[in-house]
Amino acid sequence: MxxxxxxxxxxxxxxxxxxxxxxxxxxxxxxxxxxxxxxxxxxxxxxxxxxxxxxxxxxxxxxxxxxxxxxxxxxxxxxxxxxxxxxxxxxxIHKTPMAEFTIGFMLNHVKRFAELRKLEQTETWNKQLPLGELYGKEVTVLGTGAIGQEIARLAKAFGMTTTGVNKSGHAAEGFDRVFSIDELISAVREADFIVSVLPSTPDTVNALGTEHFEAMKNTAAFINIGRGDLVSETVLLSAINDEEIAHAYLDVFVKEPLPEGHPFWRHPGITVTPHISSVTxxxxxxxxxxxxxxxxxxxxxxxxxxxxxxxxxx
The missing domain is CATH 3.40.50.720 (NAD(P)-binding Rossmann-like Domain)
Known part of the structure; x- marks a missing residue:
């Protein structure tokens, strides 16, 4: 052959x-x-x-x-x-690197490594910087396949509560509870982290809308390592600017590479990585x-x- x-x-x-x-x-x-x-x-x-x-x-x-x-x-x-x-x-094959990348984002969020690095660069000794922990927090993962299950497994090791979202709401290993995609608002309402690993299909394009961000905690962080077309850029920017969520960690985008001058690059509420979460x-x-x-x-x-x-x- x-x-x-x-x-x-x-x-x-x-x-x-x-x-x-x-x-x-x-x-x-x-x-x-x-x-x-x-x-x-x-x-x-x-x-x-x-x-x-x-x-x-x-x-x-x-x-x-x-x-x-x-x-x-x-x-x-x-x-x-x-x-x-x-x-x-x-x-x-992506489950290990992408799950580790997700945990890295979450640890970065609660331990504020980026801010600590800036303090180091300015030789500023600030012991008053409030730090958090993953223990006791809830992560909602959109997509309960191999990647989602590995994220849930690692999150459990940190003592987190795990919520999953899939098409039918069927049970999946590693998740304390699972919602259907039609129950998405309920699934994100109590989450401290919302992580999407969803592929791009007709059912997932713009599946996350304004109403979902309005339902999230204003202290929540949104992490997207699936596909950029899950949420429109306008909706996401509005959610961050209106302080409906605390931060967005984005590894995927509607257009890649992300164009120079795009508002995501320098937005203080957004962390951009170059579609690299699966790289190993x-x-x-x-x-x-x-x-x-x-x-x-x-x-x-x-x-x-x-x-x-x-x-x-x-």
Whole structure:
């Protein structure tokens, strides 16, 4: 089989794949525009956002797309659906780095590390700076999948109360209680931290509105490591400016990179990070583990990991 990567994993991983699957033809490219002849690819391994409808049309022999990330919203899903091409992704590999990143944000909020750093830079000794703790606080996580459950597990280690939100309100491991998305106002009302790990789907775009921020504690912090289109930028800015919440920690945005001069950059009530919460040196190796499992299934049969329903977008 012709297996085309539109990115280059480390050479050790490339060599390992060739050793484990000696009868398959692997081609590794820095970018999809370098991947020629693309039309011979039977399996495409990609981060997803580089694919267009024209690429799908060109890949006459394509049977399976392995997406080495979780998000697929930028992919030409209609063209893929029409060809009935199998799509799998790397869902689950992000849970450790993203959960740790979330805990880092929460600790930063209660321990006020950013302010302590500024005091250090000005050689100011201020023992009156009020600090808090995570113990006893409540975190509401929008999305109770692998990432959400890992956030809940770590939050429990700090003695926090955990509330989850998912589509139906079904129970999920690590959560003291779970609300449905229709009960979102009730879910955020008592939270000290509201964390979103939701993907971008028709059901989640602008799912968080003015009424939800009005229902939150004015001491609450909002953390978004899912997708930027969960809440409109206008609504979020108004919520912060009107002091409906205390702070927003944002790792994802409607437009990325966040443009120069955007009001988020210098707003004292917003912390901006460059969509980096899932980044770890173990990212690609973990994605390749899923690919290898699915390649064995593709060749010999078995249950695929992380099959995507392109109609639903997840």
């Amino acid at each position: 012709n297996i085309v990567f539109t990115f280059r994993p480390p050479r050790m991983i490339q060599a390992d794949l060739q050793t484990k699957f000696p009868n398959e033809t692997f081609s590794f490219y820095k970018h999809i525009d370098e991947a020629r002849p693309l039309h011979e690819a039977e399996i495409l391994v990609t981060f997803g956002s580089d694919l267009t409808k024209e690429h799908i049309d060109e890949c006459k022999s394509l049977k399976w797309i392995m997406v080495a990330s979780a998000g697929i919203e930028e992919m030409p899903l209609q063209a893929i659906k029409e060809r009935d091409i199998l799509v799998t992704n790397a869902r689950g 040196e173990r990212y690609v190796p973990r994605a390749i583990e899923i690919f290898e499992h699915n390649l064995h299934c593709f060749m010999d049969g078995g249950e695929y990991a992380n099959v995507i329903d392109v109609t639903k977008g997840y």
